[in-house]
Amino acid sequence: MITVALIGNPNVGKTELFNRLTGLKQHVGNWPGVTVEKKTGKCTYKGEELEIVDLPGTYSLTTHAIDELIARDYIVKENPDVVVDIVDGTNLERNLYLTLLLLELEANVLVALNQWDIVKERGIDIEVDKLSELLGVPIVTTVAPTGEGIEKLKEVVVKAAKGKEKRRKVVLGYGDDIEALIKKVENEIGKDTSLSSKYPLRWLAIKVLEKDDEVLKMIEDSPYRDKIMEMVR
Amino acid sequence: MEHGKDLKAVMPLTALSVGDEGEIVEMRGGRGMLRRLSDMGFTPSARVKVLASCPPGPMLIGVRDARIALGRGVAMRIMVRERR
Numbered sequence: 109m110i111t112v113a114l115i116g117n118p119n120v121g122k123t124e125l126f127n128r129l130t131g132l133k134q135h136v137g138n139w140p141g142v143t144v145e146k147k148t149g150k151c152t153y154k155g156e157e158l159e160i161v162d163l164p165g166t167y168s169l170t171t172h173a174i175d176e177l178i179a180r181d182y183i184v185k186e187n188p189d190v191v192v193d194i195v196d197g198t199n200l201e202r203n204l205y206l207t208l209l210l211l212e213l214e215a216n217v218l219v220a221l222n223q224w225d226i227v228k229e230r231g232i233d234i235e236v237d238k239l240s241e242l243l244g245v246p247i248v249t250t251v252a253p254t255g256e257g258i259e260k261l262k263e264v265v266v267k268a269a270k271g272k273e274k275r276r277k278v279v280l281g282y283g284d285d286i287e288a289l290i291k292k293v294e295n296e297i298g299k300d301t302s303l304s305s306k307y308p309l310r311w312l313a314i315k316v317l318e319k320d321d322e323v324l325k326m327i328e329d330s331p332y333r334d335k336i337m338e339m340v341r
Numbered sequence: 342m343e344h345g346k347d348l349k350a351v352m353p354l355t356a357l358s359v360g361d362e363g364e365i366v367e368m369r370g371g372r373g374m375l376r377r378l379s380d381m382g383f384t385p386s387a388r389v390k391v392l393a394s395c396p397p398g399p400m401l402i403g404v405r406d407a408r409i410a411l412g413r414g415v416a417m418r419i420m421v422r423e424r425r
Contacts, residue, residue, distance in 0.1 A: 168380035199406045
């Protein structure tokens with residue numbers, strides 16, 4: 109069974125794509141402890157069974173909003189095989205921000221460039237291959253209402269889950285000063301294997317520097333806490 | 342102030358009327374507030390348009406091709422320069 113998380117900004121056609129993928133094989137429940145709806149569904153592609161989880165629509169992955177925290181926790185802690193980031197092709201600037209956050213999380217990301225019909229209708233020119241190369245992830249163009257691209261999406265999801273899709277690790281640089289600091293914090297956190305074995309090191313370091321509540325809580329229990337916190341004061 | 346001349350034209354987003362457009366000059370708030378606003382697309386130099394307003398309630402703002410509803414208190418922290 110391949111687990112697939114769907115994520116995307118609000119109003120990108122995420123739920124419609126979820127319905128397209130899963131048909132009637134859906135289960136609606138709640139995320140543990142909160143009244144935020146959790147939808148899961150199943151589908152198959154050439155004998156492979158896919159379990160699809162619809163994450164809340166978010167612009168970002170901070171800890172300030174419960175829906176964002178749910179989405180982030182699911183990706184960080186449950187480690188789905190593939191994360192499908194649904195991007196509104198008519199609004200790349202806004203949507204790619206979340207994509208970059210997912211890459212920083214080192215998730216196995218795949219982009220579904222949705223609303224492709226409207227992109228063409230409006231005469232927006234997107235070099236999909238170039239974008240895929242720059243982001244280092246596979247991209248599939250989709251039209252959720254008609255189902256265009258859905259089969260291709262399943263195919264690429266299965267390939268990505270098996271590590272057969274080409275991907276390049278893309279690192280978003282923050283400039284020399286901050287990079288130097290990130291490296292220092294990384295080195296210190298890296299000594300704590302209980303953290304570094306579970307989470308991407310660079311992501312932890314960046315979140316410590318951002319003073320992310322949840323990550324600071326994780327650091328709290330680390331034997332290296334004092335040295336780490338000293339660096340970011 | 343170095344931008345003394347421009348300062349006159351800078352006002353909170355709440356001072357714009359429905360249909361008015363502006364450009365964000367700065368946002369005032371703590372770390373969490375600034376982070377949240379920029380996550381939603383409110384950043385210095387971004388263009389905004391007031392789509393609806395229900396005083397003293399929330400405002401609907403168009404920013405970066407999305408419509409975002411903001412409480413008036415939050416909108417007051419976004420300083421803009423009106424565009425004509």
